[in-house]
Amino acid sequence: MSFEDPVIIxxxxxxxxxxxxxxxxxxxxxxxxxxxxRRIVDEGGSMIHIHARTxxxxxxxxxxxxxxxxxxxxAEVDDVIINYSTGSVGVTLLGKRTISLDQRVEPLRVLKPxxxxxxxxxxxxxxxxxxxxGFVFDVIAENSFETIxxxxxxxxxxxxxxxxECFDSGHMANLDPLxxxxxxxxxxxxxxxxxxxxxxxxxxxxLAHLCExxxxxxxxxxxxxxxxxxxxxxxxxxxxxxxxxxxLEDNLYLPxxxxxxxxxxxxxxxxxxxxxxxxxxxxxxxxREMLATPKRExxxxxx
Amino acid sequence: MEAERRGxxxxxxxxxxxxxxxxxxxxxxxxxxxxxxxxxxxxxxxRRIVDEGGAMIHIHARTxxxxxxxxxxxxxxxxxxxxAEVDDVIINYSTGAIGVSLDxxVEYLRALKPxxxxxxxxxxxxxxxxxxxxxxVFGAVFENSFETIxxxxxxxxxxxxxxxxECFDSGHIANLDPLxxxxxxxxxxxxxxxxxxxxxxxxxxxxLAHMSExxxxxxxxxxxxxxxxxxxxxxxxxxxxxxxxxxxLEDNFYLPxxxxxxxxxxxxxxxxxxxxxxxxxxxxxxxxREMLGTPKRExxxxxx
Numbered sequence: 001m002s003f004e005d006p007v008i009i010x011x012x013x014x015x016x017x018x019x020x021x022x023x024x025x026x027x028x029x030x031x032x033x034x035x036x037x038r039r040i041v042d043e044g045g046s047m048i049h050i051h052a053r054t055x056x057x058x059x060x061x062x063x064x065x066x067x068x069x070x071x072x073x074x075a076e077v078d079d080v081i082i083n084y085s086t087g088s089v090g091v092t093l094l095g096k097r098t099i100s101l102d103q104r105v106e107p108l109r110v111l112k113p114x115x116x117x118x119x120x121x122x123x124x125x126x127x128x129x130x131x132x133x134g135f136v137f138d139v140i141a142e143n144s145f146e147t148i149x150x151x152x153x154x155x156x157x158x159x160x161x162x163x164x165e166c167f168d169s170g171h172m173a174n175l176d177p178l179x180x181x182x183x184x185x186x187x188x189x190x191x192x193x194x195x196x197x198x199x200x201x202x203x204x205x206x207l208a209h210l211c212e213x214x215x216x217x218x219x220x221x222x223x224x225x226x227x228x229x230x231x232x233x234x235x236x237x238x239x240x241x242x243x244x245x246x247x248l249e250d251n252l253y254l255p256x257x258x259x260x261x262x263x264x265x266x267x268x269x270x271x272x273x274x275x276x277x278x279x280x281x282x283x284x285x286x287x288r289e290m291l292a293t294p295k296r297e298x299x300x301x302x303x
Numbered sequence: 304m305e306a307e308r309r310g311x312x313x314x315x316x317x318x319x320x321x322x323x324x325x326x327x328x329x330x331x332x333x334x335x336x337x338x339x340x341x342x343x344x345x346x347x348x349x350r351r352i353v354d355e356g357g358a359m360i361h362i363h364a365r366t367x368x369x370x371x372x373x374x375x376x377x378x379x380x381x382x383x384x385x386x387a388e389v390d391d392v393i394i395n396y397s398t399g400a401i402g403v404s405l406d407x408x409v410e411y412l413r414a415l416k417p418x419x420x421x422x423x424x425x426x427x428x429x430x431x432x433x434x435x436x437x438x439x440v441f442g443a444v445f446e447n448s449f450e451t452i453x454x455x456x457x458x459x460x461x462x463x464x465x466x467x468x469e470c471f472d473s474g475h476i477a478n479l480d481p482l483x484x485x486x487x488x489x490x491x492x493x494x495x496x497x498x499x500x501x502x503x504x505x506x507x508x509x510x511l512a513h514m515s516e517x518x519x520x521x522x523x524x525x526x527x528x529x530x531x532x533x534x535x536x537x538x539x540x541x542x543x544x545x546x547x548x549x550x551x552l553e554d555n556f557y558l559p560x561x562x563x564x565x566x567x568x569x570x571x572x573x574x575x576x577x578x579x580x581x582x583x584x585x586x587x588x589x590x591x592r593e594m595l596g597t598p599k600r601e602x603x604x605x606x607x
Contacts (some may be wrong), residue, residue: 121502122426122444123474128481135481138449140426145442145502168474169504169513170427177432177439177501197481198425198449200473201517209473209513213505 006282007274008047008222008243008290010083011040011263015249016051016059023252025262028057030072037073037080039264040247044271046287047081047115048073051249052107061099066107070299079284081291082298083115083163084108086151087141101147105154111300114293115189118151118162119143120171124198141167141198145177152183161293163189165224167199172213179215188219189291191245194233195226202229204236211240220290224250231255234270238277246270312523313545318586319578320526320547320594322359322395323352323567327553328371335556337566340369342384349385349392351568352551356575358591359393359419360385363553364411373400373407375414382415382603391588393595394602395419395467398455401429401443405451409458415604418597419493420459422466423447424475428502445502449481456487465597467493469528471503476517483519492523493595495549498537499530506533508540515544524594528554535559538574542581550574 013027013036020026027033037048050073052065060066070082086104108116122143127136155162162184166172178184192210194202200210202225211221222243225233230251234244246266252259260266271281288294295303325339325348332338339345349360362385364377372378382394396417398408412420423445430442459466466488470476482488496514498506504514506529515525526547529537534555538548550570556563564570575585592598599607 122428122446124426124448124478126449126481128484130484133485135449140444140446140448142426142444142446144428144444145430145439168472169510170472170502173505174428174502176505177430180432180434181437198474198478201477201480206473206517213510 003241003279005241005290006280006286007238008220008282008287009045009267009270009274010047010049010222010243010245010247011045011267012049012224012245012247012249013037013040013263014051014053016053016085018248018252019057023248023259025260026057026248028053029055030068033069034072034076036263038076039262040267041077041080041284043264043267044281045080045267046282046284047083049083049085049117049245049247049249051085061103061107063107063110066111067299070111070113071301074298074301079295081115081284081287081293082113083117084111084113085117087117087119101150105151108154108158108160111298112158113160113298114296115161115163115291116155117165118148118155120148120164120166120174121168123167123196126197128197145174148174149178149183152178156183156185161189161291163191165191165193166210167193167196169200169210169213172210175215179217186218187290187292188217190214190219190221191224192221193224193226195229202227202233204232207233207236208240211242226250228253234273235277238273238279244270312518313525315545315583317545317594318584318590319542320359320524320586320591321357321571321574321578322361322526322547322549323357323571324361324528324549324551324553325349325352325567326363326365328363328365328397330552330556331369335552335563337564338369338552340365341367342380345381346384346388348567350388351566352571353389353392353588355568355571356585357392357571358586358588359395361395361397361421361549361551361553363397373403373411375411378411378415379603382417383605386602386605391599393418393588393591393597395421397421399423399445399469401445405454409455412458412464413462415602416462417464417602418600419465419467419595421469422452422455422459423469424452424478425472427471430501432501449478452478453482453487456482460487460489465493465595467495469495469497470514471497471500473504473514473517476514479519483521490522491594491596492521494518494523494525495528496525497528497530499533506531506537508536511537511540512544515546530554532557538577539581542577542583548574548578
């Protein structure tokens with residue numbers, strides 16, 4: 001990507017870890033997801049990254065929950081790129097149950113989102129409290145090469161584009177064997193996830209380092225900053241020529257410290273930053289073109 | 304003055320600690336005839352390592368038949384044989400394993416109290432990919448949760464064992480931050496950048512510079528552990544950047560010219576030559592003990 005490219009803004013609409021006690025704007029029901037999607041698209045978001053929840057807000061990997069949410073969103077907005085999470089940490093942590101690989105693959109096969117995230121390696125996934133001097137949670141996000149190739153094969157078969165979520169330098173290197181095996185199709189879509197305890201430290205220098213680790217094939221890349229450090233990382237990504245993701249999953253706060261009243265507030269602020277760094281927000285059509293995800297039937301909703 | 308010199312980490316003026324990974328747990332004698340199995344063979348290799356300039360020996364135990372072992376008795380026999388053969392050397396035990404219980408790994412540390420023990424600083428995929436077969440030869444998840452890390456670290460602290468923080472990726476170095484905040488790390492830290500495992504950071508000189516810049520700003524020693532034949536370029540990079548080095552049959556069997564090493568001594572001799580050729584100096588065992596904060600003491604029941 002270059003500085004001349006328009007910027008794809010993704011909205012991480014809900015996440016799976018935070019809840020409404022922490023932020024009342026987090027959507028639980030399909031209707032709430034749809035209302036948030038409307039605000040995201042109106043403010044310049046072209047892709048929505050979805051973790052499903054039950055109507056009570058419990059993280060879910062059920063096809064029915066993904067379907068209801070996706071259909072509600074697509075009934076509300078004209079067009080937006082639908083991106084499903086395939087990570088399991090939220091469900092494991094808060095759903096208090098383990099989830100099989102089959103369960104992670106199932107919504108992909110049945111609903112065929114435009115894009116699905118693919119975690120590119122195993123890491124410790126933790127939260128540390130400096131005030132309590134202890135870990136708030138500490139799990140291992142397991143994504144072996146077997147898991148990765150299973151998910152990737154399912155995506156390839158269903159015509160879903162993979163968004164490679166890389167939490168560390170080695171996760172980028174993990175693309176190398178997959179490229180060699182012929183399992184990846186250009187342009188690659190790569191996200192540098194920064195701010196999780198267990199992954200690379202969230203600094204602008206490290207973002208520059210990570211984007212230099214991307215293999216020399218055609219690709220789009222961007223940053224996913226977790227926690228309030230997000231805004232500095234958004235600025236760094238824009239300056240380096242990358243895309244950005246914001247949303248209630250990653251960070252509840254605006255740069256001035258106020259809590260967002262909706263995903264729309266966060267997307268609007270990201271769009272401000274895009275313009276203020278001399279770049280331009282990509283339309284949904286432009287984003288589809290860049291990511292090679294032509295409009296098609298998703299979750300049974302005809303184009 | 305000593306504290307001041309160490310304050311900013313290492314410099315090009317520091318002597319270089321050459322560590323030897325004497326045996327490993329993955330390769331076997333069919334692949335390289337020099338890999339030691341019996342305590343006597345470990346001792347003979349240790350002699351060659353120390354004679355050529357090695358100051359620390361990183362040990363994976365094996366049974367006398369060569370099978371990787373996590374039994375106290377095997378660690379004890381190997382350590383006693385080594386310490387009977389050489390005057391002094393820093394004894395460093397591996398604690399990494401896939402599929403071996405944490406209790407088992409804590410047990411031999413507590414029983415034998417090595418000077419140093421390796422501590423893997425995060426979870427990752429640990430795999431080997433074959434470009435010719437276009438497939439993974441093996442692939443596992445190397446699990447080192449913060450709970451595992453703090454359990455091992457606590458045992459090390461209680462037994463006066465210095466941890467060597469093995470970091471396979473940028474985030475593994477960041478994982479030192481919460482441990483520092485909890486007050487369970489003691490300076491000087493000992494940080495090793497492990498490069499060349501599929502699943503970890505790519506093994507390049509630039510990435511080694513990046514890794515060494517990620518080390519928290521506390522007093523520390525650092526070095527590189529290069530896996531595979533790419534090791535030699537990484538050894539050169541580490542020496543140029545002011546770091547220490549590890550070589551040995553665990554990490555790579557081959558000398559830079561492509562010949563297979565006849566013993567760990569060949570690899571240590573070549574590393575020592577590189578140290579001198581980059582204008583640096585090989586640390587004696589006594590100097591390495593001083594730098595790492597590991598005074599000579601009883602290990603595996605061998606009195607000082």
